Amino acid sequence: MEWTREMRYRRLENASKEEIETITKKVKNCEWRQSYHIQPTTGLLNDPNGFSYFNGEYHLFYQWFPLGPVHGLKYWYHTKSKDLVHWENVGVAIKPDHDYDSHGAYSGSAIEHENHLYLMYTGNTRNKQWERHPYQVMAVMNKQGKIIKSQSPVIADVPEGYTDHFRDPKIWKSGDTFYVVIGAQRANSTGCAVLYKSINLSDWTFLGEMKTDLEHFGYMWECPDYFELDGNGVFVFSPQGLEPKGDHFQNIYQSGYLVGDKLDLQTLSFSHGEFHELDRGFDFYAPQTTLSSDGRRLLVGWMGLPEIDYPTDRNDWAHCLTLPRELSVKNGKLFQQPAKELKKLRKDKSELEATITNEKLKAFSGKKYELICEVLENDSAVFGIEFRAKGDEKTVIQYDAHEKRVMLDRSLSGQPVGEAFGTRRQCSMESRKIKFHLFVDTSSVEIFINNGEEVFTSRIFPKADSNEIRFFAEGGTVTFIAKKWDI
Numbered sequence: 194m195e196w197t198r199e200m201r202y203r204r205l206e207n208a209s210k211e212e213i214e215t216i217t218k219k220v221k222n223c224e225w226r227q228s229y230h231i232q233p234t235t236g237l238l239n240d241p242n243g244f245s246y247f248n249g250e251y252h253l254f255y256q257w258f259p260l261g262p263v264h265g266l267k268y269w270y271h272t273k274s275k276d277l278v279h280w281e282n283v284g285v286a287i288k289p290d291h292d293y294d295s296h297g298a299y300s301g302s303a304i305e306h307e308n309h310l311y312l313m314y315t316g317n318t319r320n321k322q323w324e325r326h327p328y329q330v331m332a333v334m335n336k337q338g339k340i341i342k343s344q345s346p347v348i349a350d351v352p353e354g355y356t357d358h359f360r361d362p363k364i365w366k367s368g369d370t371f372y373v374v375i376g377a378q379r380a381n382s383t384g385c386a387v388l389y390k391s392i393n394l395s396d397w398t399f400l401g402e403m404k405t406d407l408e409h410f411g412y413m414w415e416c417p418d419y420f421e422l423d424g425n426g427v428f429v430f431s432p433q434g435l436e437p438k439g440d441h442f443q444n445i446y447q448s449g450y451l452v453g454d455k456l457d458l459q460t461l462s463f464s465h466g467e468f469h470e471l472d473r474g475f476d477f478y479a480p481q482t483t484l485s486s487d488g489r490r491l492l493v494g495w496m497g498l499p500e501i502d503y504p505t506d507r508n509d510w511a512h513c514l515t516l517p518r519e520l521s522v523k524n525g526k527l528f529q530q531p532a533k534e535l536k537k538l539r540k541d542k543s544e545l546e547a548t549i550t551n552e553k554l555k556a557f558s559g560k561k562y563e564l565i566c567e568v569l570e571n572d573s574a575v576f577g578i579e580f581r582a583k584g585d586e587k588t589v590i591q592y593d594a595h596e597k598r599v600m601l602d603r604s605l606s607g608q609p610v611g612e613a614f615g616t617r618r619q620c621s622m623e624s625r626k627i628k629f630h631l632f633v634d635t636s637s638v639e640i641f642i643n644n645g646e647e648v649f650t651s652r653i654f655p656k657a658d659s660n661e662i663r664f665f666a667e668g669g670t671v672t673f674i675a676k677k678w679d680i
């Protein structure tokens with residue numbers, strides 16, 4: 194079906210109850226519905242928004258086009274959780290029903306202030322000529338969950354020197370002052386981020402551009418996020434327009450980070466190390482962070498990418514969010530570990546210690562589980578795991594000790610997705626005693642390598658009965674222990 198502009202900008206409020214019921218039924222019948230990831234009831238989910246802890250609960254909103262698996266008129270959908278594990282669908286939080294957000298309530302963030310949760314986002318508008326104008330808008334949620342949008346935008350104009358690609362405000366507070374970083378495009382079509390400050394969340398003063406070393410680094414920086422962690426300044430953003438380079442930048446758009454000194458809020462200088470990708474898998478974009486109730490820095494990403502068809506489109510829905518990850522900084526790099534709360538998902542446990550030589554060992558089985566596999570001794574050329582496997586179908590994660598590389602291969606994972614961008618993802622890693630930590634759901638896998646030094650996140654679309662787990666060693670012997678919990 195071709196999605197015309199008219200169809201993409203149809204309002205949820207104009208869809209009949211019957212239409213929504215029909216779509217919902219089709220979605221429910223999809224064999225690839227996830228079991229423990231946040232996913233839309235219908236339509237398309239993209240960026241996580243407004244991730245926060247407020248009034249004793251975590252709030253996680255997301256970009257949502259309800260009426261089909263395409264990008265269209267975006268709403269904010271609200272989910273909440275007491276424990277970061279079990280999420281409740283609350284419903285639509287922000288409708289694009291004002292002049293300043295007529296063509297979408299785009300991405301934004303949240304901060305608590307005076308017992309309310311302030312949601313700052315980009316109101317996307319288009320005129321008759323389909324020219325874009327972005328507004329930065331504030332909505333306020335009280336403790337009962339009622340949300341009121343501001344009468345007028347808090348930032349109405351794009352500062353001179355920047356294009357209408359100006360969006361995704363991320364707020365934080367330093368001392369008594371609020372700051373916001375916004376993703377932008379310079380008039381010369383290069384990406385950057387700009388900063389504003391405010392003392393009351395309604396009057397914002399433009400400070401200028403964040404000064405990084407990345408003058409020519411893609412054409413637009415989406416979803417910026419700045420925070421401080423373990424004494425460092427960390428800047429996360431999603432640059433569009435980077436060319437693939439070796440194992441790097443293989444997806445259509447990238448998400449990554451810079452670690453450096455704390456951002457100088459007077460001079461706006463950010464002195465930093467090199468750009469690292471946050472995730473080495475196929476489906477990861479536009480992450481956002483918040484602090485947990487006990488002060489840990491948590492990150493959630495969109496497990497998907499724009500401009501790629503997914504097999505679930507046929508059932509009128511697309512995408513999910515990643516599991517929450519805990520961040521830490523080690524030697525100038527971000528490490529990401531699954532949030533400790535996720536242990537709550539663990540059910541039946543299986544355990545195995547084995548030594549294999551040039552062979553494949555079938556052990557355990559499952560479709561939804563957590564698996565930790567730790568190598569104790571390794572003189573093999575290649576060691577790895579095939580999972581969601583049956584016959585030739587399999588997804589493979591492996592460590593090649595000669596090439597010193599980790600590789601995720603989804604060429605035989607089932608229904609193809611995004612093949613134009615390749616079917617393998619790799620990264621360098623020097624570690625014979627490799628540790629793979631997998632979270633497998635019906636149609637996804639998140640693999641934390643060596644305690645979160647690298648992560649591979651991907652959707653996979655295998656057959657329902659592809660549930661084998663096989664450990665293999667080539668060119669030598671490997672001793673490993675594996676623990677698996679059903680979820």
Ligand code: FRU
Binds near residue numbers: 239299300415
């Ligand atoms: C990133 C993004 C944001 C924008 C939102 C619209 O995926 O393009 O820049 O605010 O999605 O849904």
